[in-house]
Amino acid sequence: MAHKLEIRPAVVIPGHLIGQVRAKLAYVDERISGAEIHLDGTLVTLSLRQAVEADGLSVIEQRVQHVVNEMARGAIQPKVEVLEDFSGRPVYYQQDPMQELLARGEVHEEETGMFILGPLVTRLVDFFESRFLMLADEFEAKPYRFPTLISARMLDRVDYFSAFPHSLTFATHLREDLEIINRFAAETEYVDDGLNAPSEFFSRIQALLSPAVCYHLYFSLADHPLPDGKLIATAVGNCFRYESTNLTSLERLWDFTMREVIFVGPKDFVLENRERSRLFMQKIFEEIGLVYHVETANDPFFVGEFRKQAAFQTAFQLKYEIRAALPFKGSTLAVGSYNYHQNFFGRHLNITLPDGEPIHTGCTAFGLERMVYAFLAQFGFDQAKWPAVVREWK
Amino acid sequence: METHETLTDRVQHVLADALRVPREEIGPTTEFGDLPQWDSMGHMEVMVSLEKAFQVEITAETITELVSIPAICAHLEARDGA
Numbered sequence: 401m402a403h404k405l406e407i408r409p410a411v412v413i414p415g416h417l418i419g420q421v422r423a424k425l426a427y428v429d430e431r432i433s434g435a436e437i438h439l440d441g442t443l444v445t446l447s448l449r450q451a452v453e454a455d456g457l458s459v460i461e462q463r464v465q466h467v468v469n470e471m472a473r474g475a476i477q478p479k480v481e482v483l484e485d486f487s488g489r490p491v492y493y494q495q496d497p498m499q500e501l502l503a504r505g506e507v508h509e510e511e512t513g514m515f516i517l518g519p520l521v522t523r524l525v526d527f528f529e530s531r532f533l534m535l536a537d538e539f540e541a542k543p544y545r546f547p548t549l550i551s552a553r554m555l556d557r558v559d560y561f562s563a564f565p566h567s568l569t570f571a572t573h574l575r576e577d578l579e580i581i582n583r584f585a586a587e588t589e590y591v592d593d594g595l596n597a598p599s600e601f602f603s604r605i606q607a608l609l610s611p612a613v614c615y616h617l618y619f620s621l622a623d624h625p626l627p628d629g630k631l632i633a634t635a636v637g638n639c640f641r642y643e644s645t646n647l648t649s650l651e652r653l654w655d656f657t658m659r660e661v662i663f664v665g666p667k668d669f670v671l672e673n674r675e676r677s678r679l680f681m682q683k684i685f686e687e688i689g690l691v692y693h694v695e696t697a698n699d700p701f702f703v704g705e706f707r708k709q710a711a712f713q714t715a716f717q718l719k720y721e722i723r724a725a726l727p728f729k730g731s732t733l734a735v736g737s738y739n740y741h742q743n744f745f746g747r748h749l750n751i752t753l754p755d756g757e758p759i760h761t762g763c764t765a766f767g768l769e770r771m772v773y774a775f776l777a778q779f780g781f782d783q784a785k786w787p788a789v790v791r792e793w794k
Numbered sequence: 795m796e797t798h799e800t801l802t803d804r805v806q807h808v809l810a811d812a813l814r815v816p817r818e819e820i821g822p823t824t825e826f827g828d829l830p831q832w833d834s835m836g837h838m839e840v841m842v843s844l845e846k847a848f849q850v851e852i853t854a855e856t857i858t859e860l861v862s863i864p865a866i867c868a869h870l871e872a873r874d875g876a
Contacts, residue, residue, distance in 0.1 A: 479854035708838030715857035747830065 403448040407461050409468040413441035414475050420710075421471050424703055426644035427566045428463045431456070434645055444468070470703045478714040484682060484694040491691055491727045493780030497773065498649040500781055513647035513654030515769070524772040525657070527793045529636065531684045532659040532766050536634035538680055539673065541661050544635040546616035549607040554619045558748045560611070563709065566702050567641040569609040569654070572602040609640035613660040614763045621664065621759075622749040629754045630665035632673065636768075650773035651726075651733055657768040663761065666753060667743075670762040674738050677764040678720065681736075689787050690724060691778055697721035697737070718742065722766075724774035735774050736766035798867065804847075805866050812836070812843035825862030837861070 413421050418437045425435035425446070434447035444464055452460070501507040506518035517525065536543075549571055555561065561568070574581050580601050588597045610616065613635050621631075636659045643652050663673045678694065685692060697719045698710035713719055718740045723732035739762055745751065746758025753759055779786050796804075802822050809824070810817040813831040826832050832840070841857060844850040848870055850860070860866045 476852050476854070476857070705835070708835060708842075711852075711854075711857060712834045712838050715854040742834075743827065744833070747833070 403451050405446040405448060405452075405457055405460060407444040407446070407464050408442060409444055409472070410465055411469050411472045413437055413444075413468060413472045414477070415439070415441065416478060416480075417441075417472055417475055420700065420706070421468060423643075423646050423700065424467055424471065424566070424706075425464060426646050427702075428467060429460045431460065432645070441472075467703050471706050473707075475707060476711040476715075478696070478698070478711065480695050480697075480714070481717065482693055482695045483678070483720055484692075486685065487691055487693050487725060489689055489691045491725065491778055492785050493776075493778060494727050495777075495780065496649075496728045497776035497780070501650075501776070504781075507650065513643070513652070515650060515653060517769070521769075521772055524775060524790070525768045527790055528766070528768055528771045528775075529659060530793065531688075532661075533634075534684070535677060535680050535764065536661050539632045539634075539661060539677070541632045541634035544617060544633050546610070546613060546635050546637050548610060548638055550610040550615065551619065552606050552608055554622070554749075555608065555615070557622075558615070558618075558745065560615075563701050563705055564611065564641075564699075567611065567643060567700070569611075569640040569642050570605050571607040571609055572605060574601055575603050609655075610637060611641055612639055613637045613658050613765070614662045614761070617662050617664070618745040618749055618751065618761060621751045623751075625752045625754065626664060626759050629759075630669055631663075633662045633664075635660060635662070650769045653769055656770070658765055659768060660763045660765045662763045664751075664759055666757075667760045670740060670760045674740055674762045674764065678738050681722070681764070685722075687787070687789050688775070690775070691727075692722055692724040692735070692774075693732070694720050694722050694738075697734070716742075724771075724778070726774065726777045728777060733770055733774050734767075735770045736764070739763050739765065798871070801870060802863060802867050805844075805863055805870070808843050808847045809840055809863070812839045820863070822863055825865075 418439070418441060422435050422437050425432065425444070431448050431450065431452055432446050433449045436445045437443070446460065446464070501521065504518070504520070506520050508516040510516055574584055584597055584601055588595055617633050617635070636657060638655055639658045640655055642654055646652055647654055661677060663670045696714050696717050698713040699719060701709040720738040721734045722736040724735045726733050741761045743758040743760050745761045751759045775790075783791050806820040806822070807817060810820045813829060813836050815829060815831050819829060826837055837857070841850070841852050841860070844860065844866065845852055850856060850869070856869070860869055
């Protein structure tokens with residue numbers, strides 16, 4: 401029997417926030433397995449994993465009201481600007497590619513949000529990587545390799561924990577204690593939905609799994625003047641963002657791959673190169689025939705910082721998202737973004753230009769699995785119908 | 795009608811409170827980024843404080859335009875027909 405809880409929020413949720421509030425409701429309570437918000441923003445319907453007593457329902461409702469209040473009260477209507485619109489291109493496929501990918505064994509879900517990719521998907525990932533590397537070559541970007549782990553100390557320096565606490569993934573290890581290690585080896589089993597080892601067995605958190613690629617570059621530059629005052633770099637890496645019940649198909653992975661081209665230097669240098677990269681990618685997407693548009697957007701800040709940070713980011717056009725069409729559901733998926741961080745990292749990490757001013761940064765970033773998913777959602781599996789540039793790529 | 799000097803002084807006070815810095819750290823030409831506290835989060839605190847103190851409407855335009863004491867004063871004076 402399905403367990404539902406209907407809540408009428410004290411603050412009506414504006415249409416432009418429905419998707420972002422719905423995504424945050426996954427983090428309200430572990431008993432929530434799904435959330436829907438009526439289009440008029442006046443009704444929240446939660447799916448619960450089990451029957452919940454009245455006291456528990458009251459707690460859940462209070463938390464939902466808090467989230468809605470924090471995000472929607474006095475919400476500033478963003479002025480969304482569309483920079484490119486190629487949503488009118490022909491579409492060749494109308495199905496959700498996920499079912500076909502699973503049936504063909506092209507993807508296998510090891511655990512929620514963790515996917516093994518087969519040869520066809522891997523080939524498409526490699527194709528898109530080749531295009532993003534063309535972008536990197538256009539800028540003669542210096543290649544870097546970054547670790548999968550990222551320093552907790554450095555993330556704290558850039559206020560990451562207050563902005564995105566909900567999606568963090570922590571790395572730990574057993575404490576250096578022979579008794580603990582022996583007890584772990586002898587007693588630990590996977591029970592129900594996790595290991596049964598007590599939390600005191602584990603070390604304090606010194607590292608996390610990286611939520612982004614470019615942070616590593618900024619951390620490597622911290623507390624020094626930037627040599628030459630300018631740097632363009634590129635790297636690909638695994639990124640980790642825990643998205644709870646929002647983890648579905650290749651659209652939203654816990655562990656995904658991101659290619660970035662990163663710009664560091666004076667303001668004009670960063671902004672000009674962000675724009676150059678957008679125009680370069682426009683030609684790449686045209687060659688593929690991708691159905692997409694580019695618009696101003698905001699990052700998924702957590703509840704406490706959402707209203708102000710999101711409004712600031714959108715107003716100053718700090719983030720442009722590349723949103724590819726998913727014809728089977730009549731919606732779009734963000735497959736990449738063009739970002740400008742102003743001098744945020746320069747100030748927080750004490751990275752300076754030759755004149756002593758803090759450096760500005762920006763990056764162009766692509767989610768490789770999402771890119772492939774959107775491509776298959778638009779072009780399907782009949783390779784004869786694929787664009788020649790993809791079909792003939794070796 | 796309030797003089798430009800008086801208005802500037804009031805705006806400086808509002809910003810000092812919003813950014814939680816001593817009044818003397820806010821000069822008549824201070825702008826976004828001049829103080830570590832006037833970053834993106836600080837700017838939105840400034841906007842909320844201006845909304846309360848002067849009934850400034852927070853929109854995408856005001857967020858991007860009101861980024862210095864002179865710009866804020868000019869906006870208020872133009873709005874009030876000074």
